[in-house]
Amino acid sequence: MAVRSLNCKECGAGYELGAAFFCETCFGPLEVAYDNSGMDAEEAKRKIQAGSRGIWRYSDFLPFEGERPGDPLEPGLTPLVRADRLAERLGMGEVWIKNDAANPTHSFKDRVVAVAVAKAKELGFETVACASTGNLANAVAAHAAAAGLSSYVFVPADLEEQKLLATGIYGTNLVGIRGNYDDVNRLCTELSAERPWAFVNVNLRPYYAEGSKTLAYETIEQLGWQIPDRIVGPIASGSMFTKLGRGITEWLELGLVEGELPTFCGAQAEGCSPVATAFADGTSVCKPQRPDTIAKSLAIGDPADGPYALDLARSTGGSIESVTDDEITAGIRLLAETTGIFTETAGGVTMGVLEKLARRGDIDSDERVVVYITGEGLKTLDAARESFRMHEIDPTLADFEREFAAEVVA
Amino acid sequence: MSITVKIPAQLRTATGGEGELEVEGSTVGEALDAVFDQHDGLRERITQDGDLRRFVNVYVDGEDIRFQDGLETSVNDGDEVTILPAVAGGE
Numbered sequence: 001m002a003v004r005s006l007n008c009k010e011c012g013a014g015y016e017l018g019a020a021f022f023c024e025t026c027f028g029p030l031e032v033a034y035d036n037s038g039m040d041a042e043e044a045k046r047k048i049q050a051g052s053r054g055i056w057r058y059s060d061f062l063p064f065e066g067e068r069p070g071d072p073l074e075p076g077l078t079p080l081v082r083a084d085r086l087a088e089r090l091g092m093g094e095v096w097i098k099n100d101a102a103n104p105t106h107s108f109k110d111r112v113v114a115v116a117v118a119k120a121k122e123l124g125f126e127t128v129a130c131a132s133t134g135n136l137a138n139a140v141a142a143h144a145a146a147a148g149l150s151s152y153v154f155v156p157a158d159l160e161e162q163k164l165l166a167t168g169i170y171g172t173n174l175v176g177i178r179g180n181y182d183d184v185n186r187l188c189t190e191l192s193a194e195r196p197w198a199f200v201n202v203n204l205r206p207y208y209a210e211g212s213k214t215l216a217y218e219t220i221e222q223l224g225w226q227i228p229d230r231i232v233g234p235i236a237s238g239s240m241f242t243k244l245g246r247g248i249t250e251w252l253e254l255g256l257v258e259g260e261l262p263t264f265c266g267a268q269a270e271g272c273s274p275v276a277t278a279f280a281d282g283t284s285v286c287k288p289q290r291p292d293t294i295a296k297s298l299a300i301g302d303p304a305d306g307p308y309a310l311d312l313a314r315s316t317g318g319s320i321e322s323v324t325d326d327e328i329t330a331g332i333r334l335l336a337e338t339t340g341i342f343t344e345t346a347g348g349v350t351m352g353v354l355e356k357l358a359r360r361g362d363i364d365s366d367e368r369v370v371v372y373i374t375g376e377g378l379k380t381l382d383a384a385r386e387s388f389r390m391h392e393i394d395p396t397l398a399d400f401e402r403e404f405a406a407e408v409v410a
Numbered sequence: 411m412s413i414t415v416k417i418p419a420q421l422r423t424a425t426g427g428e429g430e431l432e433v434e435g436s437t438v439g440e441a442l443d444a445v446f447d448q449h450d451g452l453r454e455r456i457t458q459d460g461d462l463r464r465f466v467n468v469y470v471d472g473e474d475i476r477f478q479d480g481l482e483t484s485v486n487d488g489d490e491v492t493i494l495p496a497v498a499g500g501e
Contacts, residue, residue, distance in 0.1 A: 010465070022495035024420050025455060027465040029497035131499055185499035186469065190492070193419035202498040237499055285464065288476050302474070304497045307464070 003063045006030040006206050009308070017063070019123055019203040029304065030206045032063045041255040048221065053077050055111055055214040061250060062115055062214075063207045064122065071118070073146045075110030076214055078102040080222040080370070086338040090358040093365040096228070098219060098372050099341050105142045105166070106376035107135035107297075107344075108240065112211035113200055117143045119207040120198035127151065127197045131188035133181050133236070133297045134163030135375055140200055141170035152197065154184050160296060162379045180291055182302045205239075212240040216247030219370055220257050227252075227259040230363065232354050233372035234346045235266040235275050235320060236298040238305030240374070245312045262370075264312045266320035267353035269293035269345075273322035275306045284310055294325045294383055295345040297375060319362075323352030331355065332377065333387050342377030342384075350374075411487040413441045417452075418494060424451035438468060439481035441491055456493060467496040 006015040010028025021030055044060060051057025055076035056068045079099045087095040103110040113136065120128050129152040130140045137153045144151035153167055157176030168174045177184045185202075192202040200208045220227060227248060235241050245264060251257045268276040271293030274286040286306035291299035303309070313320050323331070331351030336342050343351070354371055357363055377384065393399040415431045422429055431448065435441035446453040456466055461481070468475045469492045475483045485491065 020420075022420070022465065022497050024423075027455070027463050027495050027497070029465065181499070182474070183472070186467075186472065186474075186492075186494060189494045189498040192498075199498075205498065288474060290477070300499065302467070302496070302499075304499055 002035045003065060004033045004035045007033045019125075019198060021203050021205040032206050032210055034061075036250075036254055039254055044254070045225070045256055048217075055114060055211065058214050058217050061217065061247075063119060063210050068118060071114060071146075073104045073110065073114065073143055075103040075114050077218060080219060081339065081341075083339045083371075086335070089334070089338055090355060091365075092358050092363055092367075092369065094368045095354075096223075096368070096370045097335070097339055097341060098215065098370055100215065100372065100374050101341070101343060101347075101376035105135075105138040106379065107139065108212070108215060108372075108374040109135040109139035110143070111214050112136075112208045112240075113139040113143045115211035116198070116200035116204045116208035117147050117149065119204060120149065120200070121147060123198065125149070125196070125198035127195075129188070129191075129195075129197045129199045130154065130201055131181070131185045131199070132201075133299055134159050134167075134379065135297050136201065137163060137167040137172075137174070138379075141167045141172035141174075144172065145170045154188050156180055156184055156296075160380055160382065162381060166379065181300050182288070185300075185302075209239045209243055212243035213247030213250070215240070215372065216244045217251065220248070220251060223368075223370075225257055226368075227257055228262050228370040229367040230263040230265065230318070230369045231372070232265045232267065232350055232357070232369060234298055234350045234374055235268050235303070235306075235309055236300045236346075237303045238266075238275060238309030240372075241266055242305050242308040242312055244372075245316075261316050264316045264318040265353065265357060266309055266313055266318070267350045268320065268322045269295040269298055269328060269349050270322040270324050271295070272299045272301055274301060275303055275309050276320045276322040278306065278310055279313060279320040286310075293328075293345075294380070295328055295349050296380075297344065297346045298349060319357075321353045321356055323349055323356060327352035327355075329383055329387055332383055335373065336377070341373060343373045344375035344377050344380040345383050346375050347373040347377070348383065411436060411485070413485050413487075414490045415441055415445050416490060416492040417445075420495075421452065421455060421493075424455065425449050436484060437481065438470060438475055438483045438485060438491060441485055442468075442481070465496045467494050468492070469494070 008023035054074035100108040272291035288302040328348035331348035433444035
């Protein structure tokens with residue numbers, strides 16, 4: 001697919017393929033447009049299957065001209081595992097876990113950042129930057145290091161320590177802001193006009209967002225070129241959620257896969273649920289909130305793609321739900337116990353919503369459901385702290401027998 | 411009362427290149443109207459049917475006016491009103 005222009009999602013105005021992110025006429029978000037004419041579906045599939053072992057196998061559907069050069073931190077082709085014991089626990093038919101913690105910096109952010117950093121280089125930038133709740137910070141710092149670019153990473157100063165440590169180590173300029181993510185985002189939007197930098201999720205946002213489509217492509221390929229019946233995924237800004245829909249729509253339109261869009265179910269934490277609240281209220285406007293949740297990677301109180309996430313959930317017969325902090329912790333535990341996958345709080349949110357949908361009877365037993373786990377449990381260790389008890393004993397057989405007496409008899 | 415209104419770089423073609431405008435007004439709405447009186451091209455880009463467009467954010471001294479009284483939010487002498495695109499960010 002040849003990349004053509006940036007187009008406004010609201011009014012359709014077209015712009016050149018530069019570092020631009022909003023429409024100068026109506027302020028709407030810009031999105032990358034492609035020219036699909038002349039693409040042969042079977043040839044495109046063959047090319048994908050002969051491609052690299054990561055997201056660059058989908059180069060024809062990403063905003064570049066020509067092939068991508070080798071990428072030492074190429075993300076993607078993360079495991080899609082069938083979770084039968086999870087399905088059984090929840091009384092469901094067929095559940096798959098897309099474990100996107102299995103990326104170079106342990107979250108789905110490697111996908112969007114790999115695309116944005118490659119585009120930054122193509123556009124001639126020497127410095128990349130971002131506003132982040134943590135996972136993006138890790139990814140930008142790492143991919144900038146791999147690409148030999150300097151970087152500035154802006155985060156709320158009260159972020160989980162693991163996420164700060166896993167950012168600073170790459171030699172980035174780590175800037176902790178005394179405020180929440182929305183404050184960080186506002187500052188970065190202002191800075192993007194003052195500094196000649198590529199802010200991956202501000203002035204390079206249209207390209208960055210395209211990276212999330214690879215999650216949809218991989219799912220289809222890993223299911224043997226089939227589309228799942230239902231998708232359950234987290235919503236922070238709503239960008240990844242909507243791009244899952246866009247990726248599937250593109251392949252449907254181009255004939256790479258047959259079927260229809262899945263039912264889209266979005267997951268938010270109750271302590272930061274502007275999109276779930278708008279869904280419940282039946283409106284298309286997300287009233288901003290001040291986040292208060294353990295799911296810090298989803299703590300965006302003013303979600304840029306909220307209206308589009310609402311459209312997608314409503315048009316596919318899905319929903320957007322929220323869960324409490326206790327349900328998030330239980331969700332982390334549920335996934336770990338039934339699949340051996342340890343996810344961060346965002347994954348706990350997604351699991352909590354999956355459980356809610358299943359218990360409510362929203363999911364038919366013949367549905368094939370794919371659940372998107374976007375981050376790694378080691379980054380939010382506090383959430384695991386109270387969820388189990390360690391047996392502490394003296395190094396004697398007698399003490400061991402005493403401690404486990406009840407269980408041995410059972 | 412003198413209010414400073416900051417215009418995003420991408421809209422400065424409509425202000426003849428000016429990034430900061432000094433206007434009078436006691437609410438955000440009044441201050442913006444004063445800006446539109448000086449540069450009529452901005453009115454249509456920032457507002458629709460008398461309200462802010464849905465992808466426009468406005469802040470008074472860094473505080474989103476949707477957490478206050480919207481366009482009715484009062485402003486005081488020396489306050490800074492910032493207009494920014496809402497589509498940035500995302501995790």
